[in-house]
Amino acid sequence: MESDMIREEAYQLLEKNVIDTIHEWQVKLGYTEEMIRIYYNRDSLEHLVKLSLPTVVEAKEFLIDWRETVKDRLGKVHLSNKEERFCIGVPADGTKYVYEKKKESTFLTDLMKVLKEPSCTIEQILGVFKKQSPNVVCEKVTGEEFDYVIYYEDYALDSFRYCFSFGQMGAFYHRFSEYDYQTIR
Structure with a gap:
């Protein structure tokens, strides 16, 4: 039970970081309804979500599970990696969600x-x-x-x-x- 709570908190931390990063790009570059890709090194991801993800396989499994928890808000997130560098591709409907959610943030x-x-x-x-x-x-x-x-x-x-x-x-x-x-x- 406690590990489920820890995992849920980790999912929330990553979702918040992804949303904050997309919002920053939208403020800097302007809003366009298109896919945005965010890159994380495995060790940065591990630190961000406060979980032990010591291998590429464990990090991939975490991201696959995380993707399921955000699909209603961020859409069908694309995942890929090259060794220990992971890419999270948030589709246009996800970037629109972020824009709508954060547009009043000043x-x-x-x-x-x-x-x-x-x-x-x-x-x-x-x-x-x-x-x-x-x-x-x-x-x-x-x-x-x-x-x-x-x-x-x-x-x-x-x-x-x-x-x-x-x-x-x-x-x-x-x-x-x-x-x-x-x-x-």
Whole structure:
């Protein structure tokens, strides 16, 4: 019984990550009703869903089972892999579901507006984050390709690490899971 609950939580974590990733792409690139492919390395997937998936076979089995739990929302998800790199292809009806579900969400839209300003500052970026919650961590990064990393103390609000750089072309960001952020440092 407990393992069923753990597995269900793992499915929810992956679904949330997939939806959040599609939403980010839709905000950045605009909404189109087409398949979107998201890639996960086995170790990142394992960390994300908080399950032990030590082999490619176990990761595939997990994804096949997960696909069944999301079909009513995301449609017939396509799965493939090349060794330890997995592709989750969310079909057009799934990307439409994400668009409809998240279109009222303003955080990323507000962030993109601020980043488009040529004189964008870290204070303006922090202002966008603090609209959702005042409990934001902003760290100056030295010796990295990024200038700042910003994230929420409450991972339930948003579990990503947002890494910002400022240069001649303006400000830009990359978003990572906590695990992936730690692996690139």
